Amino acid sequence: MNGVELFLLGRTLMKIGEQAMPRVESGSPGSNRSVLVVLGDLVSHPGTTVGEIAARTGLPQSQVSTAVARLEEAGSVDTGPDPADRRRRLIRPTAQPSDRVAEVRAATIDDALAAALADPDGTAPDPGVVREVSQALDVLARRLTPSVAARARDLDASSD
Structure with a gap:
């Protein structure tokens, strides 16, 4: 497998993951992508800012802000002032998962x-093929946890 094949596989897996997640009435499948990217970054970098998430993920700051607002509304993240600079807000995953987080975590990928x-x-x-995959x-x-991807990004950034 080469890098392009791995990239395309990743996109395919993302689409299957989106199909497996329970829908929010107002949400379309594509609207979850930025939220999931932001949440993945927050898992690897708790206590971070919108600007830092935007820099790491490559998403526009406005899109990160919208995703953080959705995550906060769903009870997935907490925000609070940065003690070092009270103008900035720090974002971290909540200690106790919300009902929505529990629902998403409980969903299986079997049907998708x-x-x-x-x-x-x-x-x-063939059920054997589904089981194998x-x-x-x-x-x-x-x-390949989010922290592995974060280390790979950090190594890539330090080599520039």
């Missing part, structure tokens, strides 16, 4: 993965 692996004519995939994803999830 089976749909993605179905034949083009809609024929259901699911087990491979479990291994990747254990080995």
Whole structure:
């Protein structure tokens, strides 16, 4: 596998993940992407600012602010003043997950993965194939955590 193939696989996995998540009535699938990117960054960098998240993720600051507002409304993050500079707000994941966070965490990927692996004519995939792919994803999830990605980004930034 090369970098392009890995990148495309990552995009495919993101789309399957979006399909697996319970929908919010007002949310479209694409509206979750920036929220998930911001939340992923916050898991690796708790106690950070909107500007720092924007710099690390490459998202526009306005998009990060909107995502933080949605996460705060859902009870996924807390914000508070920075003791070093009271004009800035620090963002961190909440200590106690909200009902929405619990609902999202409880959702499985089974149906979305089976749909993605179905034949083009809609024929259901072999259950053994679904199980094999699911087990491979479990291994990747254990080995490639958000902190691994953060370290890779930090190494990449330090080599510039």
